Amino acid sequence: METANSIKMGTLPDMWKQMKSNTITFCVTEDCNLRCKYCYMTGKNSKNKMSLNTAKDAVDFILSHKENFTENSVIWEFIGGEPFLEIDLIDKVSDYIKLRMYELNHPWFNSYRFSFSTNGILYGTEAVQNYIKKNKKHISIGISLDGDKIKHDLQRIKKDGTGSYDEVIKNVPLWQKQFPGASTKATFSHEDLPYLSDSIISLWDNGIKIVPANVVFEDVWHEGDDIIFENQLKILADYILENKMWKDYSVRFFDKKIGVPLTEKEKNRNYCGSGNKMIAIGTDGRLFPCIRFYDISLNNKKGIVIGDIYNGINEDLLRPFKALSLASQSSDECLNCKVARGCAWCTGCNYDMADTNTIYERSTAICKMHKANVRATEYFWDKFAKVTGILSPREEFKKERIQQENIDSKYLQFILSDSIMPHCNYRNLKHSNNIMSKEVFEKGLDFANKNGYEIVMLGDTENLMGYNMEEYFAIVSNEKNSKYKNFVNIYDNEVKVTKQVSDNTILLVNRENVNKIFVLVNDICKVSRRVNIILEDIDKWDDKLLYLYEEQLDILLPFVVQSYKNNDPIELNVLTDILYTNSMCNCEAGENSFSLAPNGKIYLCPAFYFDNPNEYIGTLEIGINIKNESLLNLTRAPICSNCDCYHCRRCKFLNKKLTREINTPSKIQCVISHIERNKSKKLQEMLEDNNFIDQDNYIRKINYLDPLDNIMKEKWSDYNV
Amino acid sequence: MFSVIMSGIINEGKEKVGIVTEQEKNAIENLHERINSLEELILSLDNMDILDEKKSYLYKKALIDKNETEFKYNVWWRNMSKKYNWKGTKNDCWEISFKTNEVFLEKVNNNK
Numbered sequence: 114m115e116t117a118n119s120i121k122m123g124t125l126p127d128m129w130k131q132m133k134s135n136t137i138t139f140c141v142t143e144d145c146n147l148r149c150k151y152c153y154m155t156g157k158n159s160k161n162k163m164s165l166n167t168a169k170d171a172v173d174f175i176l177s178h179k180e181n182f183t184e185n186s187v188i189w190e191f192i193g194g195e196p197f198l199e200i201d202l203i204d205k206v207s208d209y210i211k212l213r214m215y216e217l218n219h220p221w222f223n224s225y226r227f228s229f230s231t232n233g234i235l236y237g238t239e240a241v242q243n244y245i246k247k248n249k250k251h252i253s254i255g256i257s258l259d260g261d262k263i264k265h266d267l268q269r270i271k272k273d274g275t276g277s278y279d280e281v282i283k284n285v286p287l288w289q290k291q292f293p294g295a296s297t298k299a300t301f302s303h304e305d306l307p308y309l310s311d312s313i314i315s316l317w318d319n320g321i322k323i324v325p326a327n328v329v330f331e332d333v334w335h336e337g338d339d340i341i342f343e344n345q346l347k348i349l350a351d352y353i354l355e356n357k358m359w360k361d362y363s364v365r366f367f368d369k370k371i372g373v374p375l376t377e378k379e380k381n382r383n384y385c386g387s388g389n390k391m392i393a394i395g396t397d398g399r400l401f402p403c404i405r406f407y408d409i410s411l412n413n414k415k416g417i418v419i420g421d422i423y424n425g426i427n428e429d430l431l432r433p434f435k436a437l438s439l440a441s442q443s444s445d446e447c448l449n450c451k452v453a454r455g456c457a458w459c460t461g462c463n464y465d466m467a468d469t470n471t472i473y474e475r476s477t478a479i480c481k482m483h484k485a486n487v488r489a490t491e492y493f494w495d496k497f498a499k500v501t502g503i504l505s506p507r508e509e510f511k512k513e514r515i516q517q518e519n520i521d522s523k524y525l526q527f528i529l530s531d532s533i534m535p536h537c538n539y540r541n542l543k544h545s546n547n548i549m550s551k552e553v554f555e556k557g558l559d560f561a562n563k564n565g566y567e568i569v570m571l572g573d574t575e576n577l578m579g580y581n582m583e584e585y586f587a588i589v590s591n592e593k594n595s596k597y598k599n600f601v602n603i604y605d606n607e608v609k610v611t612k613q614v615s616d617n618t619i620l621l622v623n624r625e626n627v628n629k630i631f632v633l634v635n636d637i638c639k640v641s642r643r644v645n646i647i648l649e650d651i652d653k654w655d656d657k658l659l660y661l662y663e664e665q666l667d668i669l670l671p672f673v674v675q676s677y678k679n680n681d682p683i684e685l686n687v688l689t690d691i692l693y694t695n696s697m698c699n700c701e702a703g704e705n706s707f708s709l710a711p712n713g714k715i716y717l718c719p720a721f722y723f724d725n726p727n728e729y730i731g732t733l734e735i736g737i738n739i740k741n742e743s744l745l746n747l748t749r750a751p752i753c754s755n756c757d758c759y760h761c762r763r764c765k766f767l768n769k770k771l772t773r774e775i776n777t778p779s780k781i782q783c784v785i786s787h788i789e790r791n792k793s794k795k796l797q798e799m800l801e802d803n804n805f806i807d808q809d810n811y812i813r814k815i816n817y818l819d820p821l822d823n824i825m826k827e828k829w830s831d832y833n834v
Numbered sequence: 835m836f837s838v839i840m841s842g843i844i845n846e847g848k849e850k851v852g853i854v855t856e857q858e859k860n861a862i863e864n865l866h867e868r869i870n871s872l873e874e875l876i877l878s879l880d881n882m883d884i885l886d887e888k889k890s891y892l893y894k895k896a897l898i899d900k901n902e903t904e905f906k907y908n909v910w911w912r913n914m915s916k917k918y919n920w921k922g923t924k925n926d927c928w929e930i931s932f933k934t935n936e937v938f939l940e941k942v943n944n945n946k
Contacts, residue, residue, distance in 0.1 A: 223868045250870040
């Protein structure tokens with residue numbers, strides 16, 4: 114039976130010591146025997162070549178600076194122009210490398226490779242073949258074959274303008290015999306998109322089974338190119354499926370993992386090795402973060418020289434490369450893009466295209482092409498599932514991702530009727546009595562499954578008899594739950610403990626019951642370990658209620674400490690959550706959580722539905738479309754993004770209701786959160802004094818309850834009229 | 835029993851007989867790579883532009899080094915096969931995948 118592991122489609126070739134080796138690139142010549150139209154090395158010439166002495170000095174420099182090259186493995190890469198134009202030099206340098214690594218007893222002697230990207234024309238020559246024989250077990254050679262003859266000769270031309278396909282293809286059988294499983298990186302630009310599917314098929318027919326194809330990063334795209342690209346990929350997809358080729362063949366375009374939102378971890382990573390584990394050496398011994406920053410590789414900027422082999426590396430010039438991450442170079446639109454994963458970049462190309470001399474401005478020239486790729490990938494894997502009848506590797510990946518990255522799980526709450534017990538800042542004050550129909554329910558389930566939402570049932574209804582509700586997670590009144598096995602109890606301003614008890618609970622507290630918070634929490638904690646207090650109608654709170662609330666929190670402090678003493682610590686959202694997080698952990702309504710109402714429309718959360726049913730953000734038929742979506746993000750909330758009340762709920766409904774802006778909290782929300790914060794600080798000290806916790810992230814002392822006061826002070830402190 | 839390492843593609847259909855730890859894999863991979871490096875260094879010495887005396891010294895040193903490394907390499911296979919009690923007969927070969935740490939059995943009539 115096929116499994117995800119047995120399907121090659123969409124995979125890349127195995128890379129030796131992937132991400133665990135240093136790459137040292139020697140630019141041995143700036144000359145090339147071709148003039149490929151899409152080549153980024155626009156300054157090719159026959160003048161500049163590396164001398165043997167420079168190469169040897171470079172080797173000595175690299176081997177004597179272990180502190181700069183800390184990986185246990187190394188890839189010695191030879192590039193041009195066309196590297197095989199200088200095979201004699203390469204041969205001598207390689208010998209020298211082997212000799213010096215051995216003499217110095219360098220750990221790299223036990224773990225190195227010589228790597229080449231060649232146009233393939235000189236591959237069969239005696240000098241190249243002798244080199245291969247001598248270094249057979251340490252070589253990796255990639256020949257650039259772009260597809261069929263039409264496509265290849267469109268771009269990969271000789272100096273006289275004629276195509277190079279015939280000369281390259283005759284060396285391919287020998288190359289494949291010497292390096293079984295070798296792959297080629299087919300590159301596509303504007304002119305050759307119409308030949309894409311034929312090109313990939315041609316490569317497969319020639320025995321090159323894994324094709325890490327890509328589109329160029331440069332801004333060469335015309336209006337409509339994304340549609341041509343998508344259509345070509347769909348033709349290719351149909352071909353693969355008709356001929357059942359998914360098991361043994363691959364093209365990178367159908368990578369199962371592209372086109373999903375980024376996780377926070379991924380946003381903080383950098384997928385380009387430039388300036389990190391990579392360094393390039395120019396023909397004259399100058400050092401560059403990678404070959405793409407070499408002078409002849411750039412059209413609009415000067416090369417970035419980070420040192421040379423005689424004077425060493427300027428570490429300060431490498432710092433921007435080491436610190437570079439996806440997040441620090443990308444716009445909010447890119448970071449929040451729902452299909453961001455797999456959208457690649459080249460740091461050198463970004464630099465060349467940036468408005469200023471920075472590497473921190475990510476080009477979006479391939480945005481449409483990436484989205485087209487994602488659409489085609491969805492098409493392929495969707496059809497794969499239908500054709501084979503098995504779960505596609507893409508669906509498996511999406512499910513695993515949701516499980517592993519809980520913060521990125523998406524939820525769809527089903528408001529089963531208007532009479533549900535609220536679990537947050539809402540009440541059905543209009544006393545409507547809509548009930549979710551079976552039709553809406555089933556459509557909702559289908560929508561959730563298709564779009565990767567976890568389902569959460571709010572309440573219960575007799576209308577759905579016959580459905581196995583046991584399998585769903587629910588948030589439900591503690592008095593009315595009879596069906597669900599996996600649930601969170603809601604206590605609405607009083608505690609009546611029933612048989613159906615959950616460890617995680619919600620306690621609604623209105624103004625009349627603020628002075629009873631301790632008693633209510635105490636009662637709940639006799640049967641449950643976690644209480645999420647939701648304060649209702651805070652827009653009507655006054656100073657007296659704030660004072661009462663503070664009192665109740667003060668009474669709760671020793672209660673919580675005692676639970677630690679009893680070795681059975683309780684969790685109280687308003688007091689203990691902040692102790693265990695160092696970033697905002699708030700309501701994700703509109704980001705990862707949405708609500709489906711009985712009317713079949715989708716809302717940011719139930720509060721928006723009950724307040725105004727016309728304020729929906731989508732339907733089951735059309736999907737979700739939020740205007741000014743980025744305003745839901747923490748980065749667009751100027752007060753919250755600088756706040757350390759990580760436990761704060763940041764209720765978007767209350768924001769909108771009280772300040773008119775979804776990204777701006779009201780004063781009362783901020784004051785309450787800061788009161789809680791300060792009590793948490795006290796709790797932290799009490800727990801530390803008793804050695805119940807040992808924390809690094811101390812809650813610091815502050816002298817304000819409204820962070821806006823602080824922001825205003827800083828904003829206007831230097832202002833002179 | 836011969837012990838062969840295949841760092842490339844393990845042919846499908848070969849029987850998996852065991853798996854080693856990452857540390858154990860690293861040890862044999864290191865030895866395997868070193869043997870390859872020494873072989874190719876020895877091969878390259880003839881054409882190197884260095885004094886004959888140095889050439890001769892390095893040649894002998896590398897040869898001794900290679901023999902010692904091959905000895906360690908065989909010891910590894912002997913020790914691991916005892917530890918894990920891998921299936922196989924006198925004339926069979928074992929192969930290891932450096933990617934998955936799995937050990938496979940190559941039957942005698944597949945030997946080249």
